[in-house]
Amino acid sequence: MKIRAARSDDLDVIKALLAENELPGTDVRAALLSDFLVAEDASGAVVGSVGLERFGQSALLRSLCVARHVRNAGLGTTLLSCAEATARSAGVFELWLLTTSAAGFFRSMEYVEVDRCSAPAEVRQTRQFAQLCPANASCLKKQL
Structure with a gap:
C-alpha cells in the first residue's frame, strides 16, 4: 500500500468510500482535500482515506475509512499514524474526533473519551460536530 496526499481528482472516490x-461525507469538498491522505493498492486504486480539519493547534480527525476488501491488514492504523504525523508537523497538538462505531479502535490508539462540550469552539462549529454526527456519537481526543 502507498499512502499519499489526496488530490482533487480523489474527491469522488473518497466520498464513495x-x-x-x-x-458522513456530504461536507467533504475539494478545499478540505489539502489535509487528506489516501491509501492506494498496488493497482493505484484508492482503498482508504483520512483527513484533518485544522484549527490552529487543534484539529478534527475525520473520514478515516478503509475499503471492506482490505480491512484487518493494519491499513487503518497506518493511515491514522500518518495523519497524526502530518498534524504534528503542522503544529497541531490535539486531535478530536466523533465516532459511532470505532471508539474501541481509537481508545487502543491512545485516544480518550471526553465530553463533546469540551472540544474547542472551532471544532464544535464544524458541520461534522454541529450537524452530521449524532448526539450519541463518542467524542475522543488525543494529545500529540
Missing part, C-alpha cells in the same frame, strides 16, 4: 462505510 465514506458512503460505503456509512460515514
